[in-house]
Amino acid sequence: MAEPRVIIVGAGPAGVRAAETLVAAGLRPTVVDEGRRDGGQIYRRQPEGFARSSAELYGTEAARAEALHATFDDLRPKIDYRPGHLAWNVADGHLHVVHDGSAEALPFDAMIVAAGATDRLMPVKGWQHAGVYSLGAAQIALKSQGCAIGRRVVFLGTGPLMQLVAAQYRKAGAQVVALLDTSRLWHQIRALPKLVSRPDVLAKGVGLAASHLLAGTMVRRGVTPVEIFGDADGGVSGVGVRLVSGRDLRLACDAVALGYHLRPETQLADLAGCDFTFDAATRQFWPVIDEDGRSSVPGIYLAGDGVRIQGADGAEIAGQLAALAVLADRGRSAPTEQISRLRQQRRAMERFRAGISEAFPWPHHLAAGLAEETVVCRCEGITAGELRAVVHDKGADEMNRAKALSRVGMGRCQGRYCGHAAAEVVAAATQLSPAVVGRLRGQAPVKPLAIRTRRAAP
Amino acid sequence: MSEPFRTDVIVVGGGIMGAAAAFFLRRRGKSVALIERALIGQQASGTNFGNVRRQGRFLPQLPLANRSRDIWGRLNELIGEDAEFLASGHLRVTYDDEMTARIETYARDALPYGLDLQIIGGNRLRERFPFLGPEVRAGSYAPHDGHANPRLAAPAFGRAARREGASVFERTEIVAVERDAGMFRVEAADGRVFRAEQLMIAAGAWGNRLSEQFGEPVPLVTHGPQMAVTEPIPYALEPVLGVSTTKLEETVYFRQVKRGNIVIGGAARGPASADTQRASVKPENTLLQFTQITRVVPALARLNIIRVWSGVESYLPDDIPIMGPSAKVPDLYYAFGFCGHGFQLGPGVGDVMAELISTGQTTTPIEPFSIARFASAPA
Numbered sequence: 001m002a003e004p005r006v007i008i009v010g011a012g013p014a015g016v017r018a019a020e021t022l023v024a025a026g027l028r029p030t031v032v033d034e035g036r037r038d039g040g041q042i043y044r045r046q047p048e049g050f051a052r053s054s055a056e057l058y059g060t061e062a063a064r065a066e067a068l069h070a071t072f073d074d075l076r077p078k079i080d081y082r083p084g085h086l087a088w089n090v091a092d093g094h095l096h097v098v099h100d101g102s103a104e105a106l107p108f109d110a111m112i113v114a115a116g117a118t119d120r121l122m123p124v125k126g127w128q129h130a131g132v133y134s135l136g137a138a139q140i141a142l143k144s145q146g147c148a149i150g151r152r153v154v155f156l157g158t159g160p161l162m163q164l165v166a167a168q169y170r171k172a173g174a175q176v177v178a179l180l181d182t183s184r185l186w187h188q189i190r191a192l193p194k195l196v197s198r199p200d201v202l203a204k205g206v207g208l209a210a211s212h213l214l215a216g217t218m219v220r221r222g223v224t225p226v227e228i229f230g231d232a233d234g235g236v237s238g239v240g241v242r243l244v245s246g247r248d249l250r251l252a253c254d255a256v257a258l259g260y261h262l263r264p265e266t267q268l269a270d271l272a273g274c275d276f277t278f279d280a281a282t283r284q285f286w287p288v289i290d291e292d293g294r295s296s297v298p299g300i301y302l303a304g305d306g307v308r309i310q311g312a313d314g315a316e317i318a319g320q321l322a323a324l325a326v327l328a329d330r331g332r333s334a335p336t337e338q339i340s341r342l343r344q345q346r347r348a349m350e351r352f353r354a355g356i357s358e359a360f361p362w363p364h365h366l367a368a369g370l371a372e373e374t375v376v377c378r379c380e381g382i383t384a385g386e387l388r389a390v391v392h393d394k395g396a397d398e399m400n401r402a403k404a405l406s407r408v409g410m411g412r413c414q415g416r417y418c419g420h421a422a423a424e425v426v427a428a429a430t431q432l433s434p435a436v437v438g439r440l441r442g443q444a445p446v447k448p449l450a451i452r453t454r455r456a457a458p
Numbered sequence: 459m460s461e462p463f464r465t466d467v468i469v470v471g472g473g474i475m476g477a478a479a480a481f482f483l484r485r486r487g488k489s490v491a492l493i494e495r496a497l498i499g500q501q502a503s504g505t506n507f508g509n510v511r512r513q514g515r516f517l518p519q520l521p522l523a524n525r526s527r528d529i530w531g532r533l534n535e536l537i538g539e540d541a542e543f544l545a546s547g548h549l550r551v552t553y554d555d556e557m558t559a560r561i562e563t564y565a566r567d568a569l570p571y572g573l574d575l576q577i578i579g580g581n582r583l584r585e586r587f588p589f590l591g592p593e594v595r596a597g598s599y600a601p602h603d604g605h606a607n608p609r610l611a612a613p614a615f616g617r618a619a620r621r622e623g624a625s626v627f628e629r630t631e632i633v634a635v636e637r638d639a640g641m642f643r644v645e646a647a648d649g650r651v652f653r654a655e656q657l658m659i660a661a662g663a664w665g666n667r668l669s670e671q672f673g674e675p676v677p678l679v680t681h682g683p684q685m686a687v688t689e690p691i692p693y694a695l696e697p698v699l700g701v702s703t704t705k706l707e708e709t710v711y712f713r714q715v716k717r718g719n720i721v722i723g724g725a726a727r728g729p730a731s732a733d734t735q736r737a738s739v740k741p742e743n744t745l746l747q748f749t750q751i752t753r754v755v756p757a758l759a760r761l762n763i764i765r766v767w768s769g770v771e772s773y774l775p776d777d778i779p780i781m782g783p784s785a786k787v788p789d790l791y792y793a794f795g796f797c798g799h800g801f802q803l804g805p806g807v808g809d810v811m812a813e814l815i816s817t818g819q820t821t822t823p824i825e826p827f828s829i830a831r832f833a834s835a836p837a
Contacts, residue, residue, distance in 0.1 A: 089741040096741045404609040448762035451748045
């Protein structure tokens, strides 16, 4: 029997561990990486010529980052690594990739998609001003280039990433004006029974939260975002929120890092035809998977934050499980003990994931209160008022209809950043559940594709 | 069981044909039930390129296309919105002398139908349209053709029909259609029954499933248009552009909308299924379009596409639609199978069908489109 052709999309913790598992079984997988170097977002490797230490870059996670990088360096001769390759489409058993204007169709028998996550965003009036970044982007600027997004930065949103990036910014010398968190302390306390499934991570989180207080940084919980102030010329000038007390707080700043935890990057799973299901706890559609990461489509496996936000450690486990599932499904012997141990670890990761989403809840209730002039879709400049108008005046009670009639989610990001919030706006306007309002259907390309792209010479 | 829903006319299929017909039937005083399986204008009507093009059409279709073009220009007064119709002009270009001779012949032949096509070549073509590539030899310019937004047009007709008093039933799947005792009876999956003296089938790629219930099957096949759109750039490409050629892979077309995006189609057809109601864009077709559109306008190579899409279109072997009265059943009418060129015709088809259904005749000739032409086809 010929060796199965396996493609792994992504070279973060899930992708690297999947590759390692397949190589150990004697396969030579193809690893398609949009980044220029392995590591993914969390363990992003700095560009050539930068010389910051691991401790500087990855903090408490330095050892894990180094281990992953070392694993990957060993794997390099044993895999077909494709850095700088965008996976833009999947059809008929081929992954379509583009690299520097040259397109190729890579055939596969099995594909593990470990595409990672991006920020989950709730619009706020003024978030289209220059100087507003997602938390993820704020962290990439720092990790990759050693740059901060501004001198005086307000962190607005919720979630563990906000706590972490704010700490990294402070350490890097930026002035962290405030952490304005939409979650309440009781959310976190209520989630403790789930969060104790990973006591070490819980302790790190508590430590991070405490570090902000020790540093004297302003931390406000239970805020309601009102507006990011600024103008087209000067960009961001400040942030306004309403406090729990009902009092308005206005802070001056020159940059805002915004985000409400993370959402999986599911476009490839969508293009591959995987079934999605609505998760009521986090109010989002995500692909259906079994405990090892098999999707509803034979041959398509989903791992890491690209399917469930279990974090980097969870992704390492999920990557191994997905690779072992590929091997089992291709008739290779399955190491049952290893699989059952990994599944057990994964269950703890899953319990912790559920705890995090309760501790830092998606503030869906804000969608109903967005001022009419608030831009929801920044690519197309579609406001909450325009979106509500197609609901009320044109009967659009479903997301793809709302998109067709209003242009929401039709721009460069194809709804990756506004889709969840737009669904909440439509849900609030129709008084339907977002489960009924539905989700934007995925369309290729996964990211913008240059018209200069030509098929690679065979 | 509740009483049947009773109207003068039932229109099955809420594409642009059915929605426009419902609107014009109301204008003529007929009571109408418009029944749509999903939402108005979701399939071919909502996913096509958006051409409002007359030039290049089968000549006997031009009177219908002209009647439709007149309605496109009056959309605002008729239905209260313009569906982004823009009489931007339409330019069909050629790469060789043979095709240039053909567009010259077509321009002469189309003149009696009122099309004032301008054949432009050489330096004059480049002075006027400086963005054209070096391979382009000549062009046929139609100053009064243009484009509109398919996502908006059919739903706008549907809402206008409703405002005029039509009963519009979306998300209503039909399970049975029959005629008894001089009346049509249409039954929905949820048990609702509709009855009317007259029935119009405007069910696009699914039209054949209904026509065959009346003994008139047609050899309908499905394809999906291969569409793409770029990120927005400042408005610069005024006319809709297309290539006049006999080679399928060269037949690309594109248009820039006022807000800046360039919509691209052609070069190939993709798979589409009437059963799953889904159509897709083959990745290799997208790449083929890149090669072909940059022959027409090389500067497009600097842009990115941000989305592709398709829809279920239906085609007949002679590449012209089915439109007009049934050849077998009295008071039964058809308008479906528009072979990928129905969008421009939609408003005109609605107007003509309303005239035909309410008066028994039409001032616009539609004989070539009769379903009778397939009557002798082997079963």
